[in-house]
Amino acid sequence: MIAAIVAVVLLAAFTVAGVLMLREHTGAYFRLSDQLAMIGIGLFLAAGALWFARPRVRAGEGGVEVRNMVGTRHFPWTDVRGVSFPDGAPWARLELADDEYVPLVAVQAIDGERAVTAMRTLRRFRREAGERAGSA
Numbered sequence: 001m002i003a004a005i006v007a008v009v010l011l012a013a014f015t016v017a018g019v020l021m022l023r024e025h026t027g028a029y030f031r032l033s034d035q036l037a038m039i040g041i042g043l044f045l046a047a048g049a050l051w052f053a054r055p056r057v058r059a060g061e062g063g064v065e066v067r068n069m070v071g072t073r074h075f076p077w078t079d080v081r082g083v084s085f086p087d088g089a090p091w092a093r094l095e096l097a098d099d100e101y102v103p104l105v106a107v108q109a110i111d112g113e114r115a116v117t118a119m120r121t122l123r124r125f126r127r128e129a130g131e132r133a134g135s136a
Contacts, residue, residue, distance in 0.1 A: 003053040007046035014042025055105035057118065059125045061132075064094065068105045075102070077129030083122045085115070092119060 018038035021030040051069065058065040063076040075094060082095040085107075092107040092115070107118045 003049050003051075007049040010049060011042045011046040014045070015039050018042070057104050057106045057122070059122055061125070061129065063129075064122065064125070066094065066102055066104060066106075068103060073102065077126055078133065080126055083119060083126060085109070085119055092122075 015038075018035040021035050021038060054067065054069060056065075056067040058067075063074055064080065065072060065074045075096070079096055080094055081097060083092065083104075084095055085092045090109055092104040093101040094104060095101050107115050107122075109115060111118075
């Protein structure tokens with residue numbers, strides 16, 4: 001939500017600045033291309049701000065899909081050894097075999113109760129997947 005607000009503010013500020021770049025009364029001569037470039041910079045920065053809203057975690061019976069800033073990966077529950085939130089860490093992580101881990105940027109400490117709910121849900125899915133595998 002914060003990323004969307006920042007994107008709107010950036011776009012609005014650069015659009016206003018572009019429109020207010022009058023060709024007269026400023027002491028400088030700005031062309032239409034300068035005004036459009038200013039708005040284009042605002043679009044570029046707004047898109048950059050929205051990039052921070054990209055991370056996502058989807059969990060289901062078959063595993064967990066993690067989309068961080070770059071790339072999306074799917075992990076079956078059989079590959080996931082645990083879901084943790086280390087003390088002082090900014091976000092949660094999936095613990096995999098061979099002491100590897102994958103950051104879950106979508107589950108951040110700053111989110112408070114939402115992060116707690118997300119961790120409980122992920123752990124429940126993992127536990128249920130283990131129970132299904134054990135009964136099969």
